[in-house]
Amino acid sequence: MTDWQQAERFLATTHQVENQPPALENYNLFTQDVALQEALKREGAEWAKASVHVMGELAGRAETIRLGFQANANKPQFEPQDRFGHRVDYVDYHDAYHQLMTLATEHGLHASPWADPKAGAHVARAAKYYLHTQVEAAHGCPITMTFAAVPALQHQPDLAQYWIPKILHNSYDPRNVPDTEKQAVTIGMAMTEKQGGSDVRANTTRAYPVAKEGPGQVYELVGHKWFVSAPMCDAFLVLAQTKAGLSCFLLPRWRPDGSKNPLQILRLKDKMGNVANASSEAELRGAMAWMVGEEGRGVRTIIEMVAMTRYDCMIGSAAGMRQATVQALHHCQHRAAFGARLIDQPLMQNVLADLAIESEAAMTLTMRMARAMDSQQDEHERMLARIAVAAGKYWICKRTPEHAYEAMEVIGGSGVMENCIMPRLYREAPINAIWEGSGNVQCLDVLRAVQKQPECFAALMTEVKRAAGSHKQLDAAIAALPKRLEQAQEQPFFARQLVELIARTLQGALLQQHAPNEVADAFCNSRLGANEHLGYGRLTDAATAKQILSRAWPK
Template identity: 80%
Template sequence: MTQWHKAEQLMASTHEVLNQPPALENYNVLHADTALQEAIGRGQASWAQKEIAAVGALAGNAQTIQLGFLANAHKPQFQSHDRFGHRIDLVEYHDAYHRLMTIATEHGLHASPWAKPQQGAHVARAAKYYLHTQVEAAHGCPITMTFAAAPALQHQPDIAAEWLPKMLQYSYDPRNVAHTEKAAVTIGMAMTEKQGGSDVRANTTHAYPIGAKGPGQMYELVGHKWFVSAPMCDAFLVLAQSEQGLSCFLLPRWRPDGTKNPLQIQRLKDKMGNVANASSEAELRGAMAWMIGEEGRGVRTIIEMVAMTRYDCMIGSSAGMRQATAQAIHHCQHRSAFGAHLIDQPLMQNVLADLALESEAALTLTMRMAQAMDQRDDPHEQALARIVVPAGKYWICKRTAEHAYEAMEVIGGSGVMENCIMPRLYREAPINAIWEGSGNVQCLDALRAVQKQPESFAALQTELMRVKGVNKALDAAIARLPQLLQQAKEQPFYARQWVELIARTMQAALLQQHAPHEVADAFCQSRLGDVTHLGYGRLTSPSAAQAIVRRAWPQK
């Protein structure tokens, strides 16, 4: 062999791929998640194990995962008019988005607890949503809003009788036609206006009766909406000022006679994340809508929808944490450095265990709220959810961004590449913290809950007393909550400290009841102890860290 041929062989060998993990795909996402499987069991949803596992298999399938990448690579495109000049307000999505929507609706993520009510229905639906949105989160917006709209529509039985059967169909129809031509519909909401933001009582959109006034009657709406998310939904719950104050309306995109309703999209938002889902600004130029619920009580009518969407923010952010944790551990399982696999190196074990700890705590609190949703007739559960949902939404969603960053750092340089899911998880992470009421709004809502429904804080204390005496740090946190509440009542300046402690204390209490002692004690020590930290990689027990990682990724 000549020297030239030897050199050619050597040059070719430099491109051999070594020490790189395989893609995390073609596995069942449910079967890899011990904490989720346990939550399904204690939530009395084992009857849905087969259908949840089917969603888990789809979520881990390489082709489904690719749909998430495609839906985000091809942003929605807005067409205001057709080629003949007719106003159509059409948002065109990539086929991958429609396929993800089809998977979600065919598995009932938008409607199952209402379509098939039974014990554990909300737990089963939450588990499926948690698995499916690990593939792609943005299309969950219309799924969540359709799910959340059902209770609000119940305030107007005559309108609900026409719309609910179509909302509850396990199918998806993306056509840009009137709801009268469809068997299945999706529902959005449009509350935010540019001058008010979260202060919806400052809305300036006005509603004018076409004939008779009051609930169930037809009005024309004139005004603007600063955020109309998922503008291809078939109808939207909106707030507008009528004679007696802010009222709730159902506004269809097309009138029942098939003519275009003048809800006119002005532009699509250019967002940093959540890009597969279109968000828009719209003008209402005499748009037809039906009043839903009591006139002048629009916020009260729509508040159940808002509570449900906030709860889904908890699920979505928990799902993001879980996917980030799985990606990080999987990477470390296959990647070597300094003579050993990363997963076997002590400092990396500390970081991975801490990421897994945050993920399991988020899931456990979220699934506990799913159990509360399943017991809507129980006063204790209702009161508990009233205070814990805003606290959980605040804390879990806020923790997701730093969690995503830390997992991305674990993966290293390849983790910031756009053909890795981590950049998408990182860009998606702040969305749930901001949408459906930002952090301050959640804190003020929790305070409002205690002031209007004192039984909500009593329900929280009852729940926490179940673990009194189990852990000193947890006991101290439970004792501090009434003091922090009094301080926040006197001066809302301190409300965040109180709400954060509610969330962390509830997470700790639930982990003490349901998780292995390594998980529960590590959480109490790190999140409630004398040396509390909110970063990652500062756990104090190497053996506990190893056990936490094994639990988080039993595929190792």
Template identity: 60%
Template sequence: MTTSRPGLRPDPLSATHEVFNQPSALEGHNLYQSDVAVQEMVARYGGGRDSADLVRYGALCGQPDIIELGFQANAFPPRFDTHDRFGHRSDQVHYQPAYHQLMKMALSEGLHSTPWTNPGAGAHVMRAAQYYLHSQVESGHCCPVTMTFAAVPTLQRTPAIAEAWLPKVLARDYDPRNVPDREKSALTIGMGMTEKQGGSDVRANTTRAWPIGSGGPGEAYELVGHKWFLSAPMCDAFLMLAQAEGGLSCFLVPRWRPDGSKNPLQVQRLKDKMGNVSNASSEVELRGALGYLVGEEGRGVPAIIEMVSMTRFDCMVGSAAAQRQAVLQALHHASQRAAFGRTLADQPLMQNVLADLQLELEGSLAISFRVAQALDQQDDPAQQLFARLGTAVGKYWICKRTPHHAYEAMEVIGGSGVMENCIMPRLYRDAPINAIWEGSGNVQALDVLRALAKTPAVLDNWLQELAARSGKDARLDRAVARLQDAFRDTADAEYRARHLVDQLSLTMQAALLVDHAPQAVAEAFIASRLGEGGDRQYGTLPRGIDVKAIMARGYQR
């Protein structure tokens, strides 16, 4: 029994304050309908394809339960068992269930297959847009999605391999079981290129391959050696490089042998990474592993470079997605948070920062979707040339700009933006991954120089596309002239390679924006990025920019 005393007041220590002036969680929104820039890209390059699926998928990716999957997949990283409890070698990676849900979601949508199963005008553009939406939920699991997607052109080089593997690789399903591929209806493909001693210099690889029979395309070989980085080791097979008698060659190495026994592709450990935490990356040894030759002996780099080109394209799109999620979080926060008597979004200096972050995304989307259009038109030699240079230039620039972009967006949010139950720390840790994997900045810059040396027409084609916008903006014309002068000077080209690629990227982004973006966007991009000055921080846009119009493109509720 309780009694009350007259005049008893509540304990003054029981409630110290109320929560106010704090933004709501960004959830329950449509990632596609709220993004004006990507809608314009799809309308421009999508070949007239219906965007209804993107509207549907954008709504799905913004739902609270889907967003939570990204947090769960990173809160509980993969763990690894070499053997089962009976002592059998299993090489089993255990993922948090959220990871499998995200994989199921991606593969069921065909993010690994639609341009191959439903090709034609707009196929790569529509797939890129959906991948862009999906990557904003969580990027780590996108690694095996991308590798499976990118492996298809390489597998198609050898009819016997294509016939045996592609039907299940292209299937819109996901089967995570650690069982032989013959027992599955859907398969995923990974790749293992780098070794300890060589890294990006794959010609230094020491893994050896010997034919089991007569050898030749599609035939069985035995591989002995190691791979320093093998991501997503639960994929059903991996494209790998090894030294055969004819030189560096490409092989498809399954996790299981045809008789159902474990292929001796043995995982040594999982990498302990700063980012990309949900995705397992491993070191492996090949102890007489079975592999099938893809293409001809000695033609390993040309065989696997088709896969690398597509993975680099996904790095572009994935990094643009990270930029989108970062600026969206910043705009959402600034629209609801007040300081010093005004909403952050109404303060001129913050407007400068937010508009600048949105401009970065606008340029990233412009060049990414222009490359996607080129991939859709590979029967056109000019589009082939654009895709060849565009993937290297775009991968270099977008991926390298994203880490600082994530940091600036985090700074907009402030203290709550560095808390682990906010998405920003994950975006920040994941941001360098795309810049380093699939060829770091120097590798991309040198690849551009190799492309120019081998096929000078790639630069001529690039400059012709820029010339098509001649006269639309005098500052752009001057920047293109400076670019041409820079390439006429052949001295110390390798030393200057990063600067050259910077200018290739910036001038093309500006040209594309002048061609189709609203005037406020094109004007601000050119004014801030094609000047004569050196490096600049975000939030240093010149006066006269319509910052409110630019911000409005990034935040549609």
């Protein structure tokens, strides 16, 4: 045998693959999340532990994780007409997207607090949503909008009587057929236009009464919408101008007689992230719609829907942080370099512990707001939610992109590859910060809330003072809040400084009350006071890093 023939025998096995982490799959996201288990009990939904456990197991299955990859690898495709030439405005999604939607609706993520409104209902739903969207975030958009539409529709009882039972149905029907042929529907939202964006009062779409005018009456809408997300929903809450001003309308995809309603999709948006979910531009060519709520008070009517979608942005971003943290921890647990496992190396422990702290703080604030949603009959809870959801939406969503990047860097070159979830988490990370009101909109909303209802700031102060005396840096932050508010009220130029301090102080207060000392003190030492930082890997207490990591990933 020649030397070449002998070498050729081994060409198929030039090396042995080693020092590579196994795929992170077939694990339970809930049982591996100690902080979430504690929050579920603390915030009043321990009764839901079994169903949340099921969701955690489903989210960790290899086949469920694969659905997330498939849904994003196969973008929705727009078909304006069928093969015979009939206008259908059809958006074709990959079957993986439909399977994820089915999982979400069967487990009540779109409606459970409305279907069974009891103590802890919002907390239980938030926990499940937090677990499920770690698999794939984009399909959460129609789930969130359907969930958030209920408070707005309740302003119009005659419409609510027909539509809400279909919303509450725990099933998913993706067919492009009239709502009269469906037991279950999804609801979308179309507010913004080219010339205004977040300034919806600049909308030019007009609504013309077909016969009578006023709430519950039929109108025809003429104009455009610059951003219609999830255009295959069965109906949309939209804003249009009437003689009395901007009003809210419910616009179905099909008319009651079964004919196509002329909300015509022009094209799908070509987005950098959130690609499994279609977003579109559309024109309304006399589209039929019913007025919802008081004429001329459309923003007031739809703002309850917007408030709920903003809250879900908190859940979604916190979920993204958690999944990024878990991916980084799992990688470092199985990867060695320079003679030791990465998770045992001091500098890497600093980075990982910092990521874990930020993730837990985001989840803790989010779950506290879920309890506030459950307790809207309580004045303190209602006022706290009014200010803290806006601040939390701003801060948690703002922190997510850097968090995702840092976790990606931990994994290294493999974390940039599209067969890893990290590129998707990174592309998704900025979305929630921009959608449903960007950072400046949230900050101005905080100032507006305090101006109209000063008691909401009082509720915030009451909440954070529950942790007074537990940490020097936290006490200083609490004391600084009134001065920061006064400064921002006099000069909105400083509104971001106020809102960031509100969010970080509230997170610190909650962690001091509910998290282990090593987590709470590390957060307050690094995020509050003279030593505050916004980067990662700058913690100062090396002794507690291992405790923080074992809590974050007890595998």
